[in-house]
Amino acid sequence: MALGASRNGVQWMVLRESLAMLGLGFALGVPAALAATRLTASMLYGLTPAGPRQHSGITGRDGGSFDGAALVQRAAAARVDPMVALRYE
Secondary structure: OOOOHHHHHHHHHHHHHHHHHHHHHHHHHHHHHHHHHHHHHHHHHOOOOOHHHOOOOOHHHHHHHHHHHHHHHHHHHHHHHHHHHHHOO
């Protein structure tokens, strides 16, 4: 904000960076979870792999947790006084 960014611009920047991390986490985590489920099912008797409904529910829950964490980060970034940030640097 000290260099001319608006409060909304700072919030959007933080949200964009957080969304990139979330996307990368889902892109790596969902296939790993599916592979781990299949591996575990082949090793244990009577265990069936979780279906797409369970995986989508977990993905949705994680996305909701992300929303809460990103909201806190966006608010904190927008509250920083520009002069304090410049002095710190």
